[in-house]
Amino acid sequence: MKGRDKMIEFINGxxxxxxxxSIIKQVLKTKFVGDINIxxxxxxxxxxxxxxxMSFVDVKSLQIPNYDKVYFYLERQDKMYKTEYSNILKYVEDLEPWEEIDGYIFDHNYNWVIAITHEDNQILVIGL
Structure with a gap:
C-alpha cells in the first residue's frame, strides 16, 4: 500500500x-462509467x-432515499462496506487533512452515486 493510501480504517459497517x-463494483462501473478499461x-x-x-456541507444535507444501508467503496484500498449514510459522513469528517480519499457511496439499485475525491475533497454527485 502506498503511503498516501494509508487512512484510518473504516469500522462502522x-x-x-x-x-x-467485485460483482458490485462491476455493476457500478457499467452504470456510471460504461464499458471501458479504467x-x-x-x-x-x-x-x-x-x-x-457539491461541498461536504451540501452533501451532509442531501435527502438520501430511505434505505436501511448504502454501499461505501474505498477505491484506493479496494474495500467495500454496507453501512448507514451517517457512518460514512462521520468517517469522512474524521479524516486528517493528509489522508486522501477516493470513495463512492451508492444505493443497492445503482440509482445514484456520490464520489468523494482526493482533489481538494471535491464531491461529485450523480442521480440525486
Whole structure:
C-alpha cells in the first residue's frame, strides 16, 4: 500500500468480501462509467454523466432515499462496506487533512452515486 493510501480504517459497517464486492463494483462501473478499461484511472475521472459538484456541507444535507444501508467503496484500498449514510459522513469528517480519499457511496439499485475525491475533497454527485 502506498503511503498516501494509508487512512484510518473504516469500522462502522459490514465488510463485503472480495468476490461479492467485485460483482458490485462491476455493476457500478457499467452504470456510471460504461464499458471501458479504467485501469490506471480512478472511476470518478471517467464518469459517463456530468456530475454535480457539491461541498461536504451540501452533501451532509442531501435527502438520501430511505434505505436501511448504502454501499461505501474505498477505491484506493479496494474495500467495500454496507453501512448507514451517517457512518460514512462521520468517517469522512474524521479524516486528517493528509489522508486522501477516493470513495463512492451508492444505493443497492445503482440509482445514484456520490464520489468523494482526493482533489481538494471535491464531491461529485450523480442521480440525486
Amino acid at each position: 459490514e465488510y463485503i468480501n472480495k468476490d461479492e464486492a 485501469e490506471g484511472n480512478l472511476m470518478w475521472n471517467l464518469f459517463n454523466q456530468k456530475p454535480k459538484l
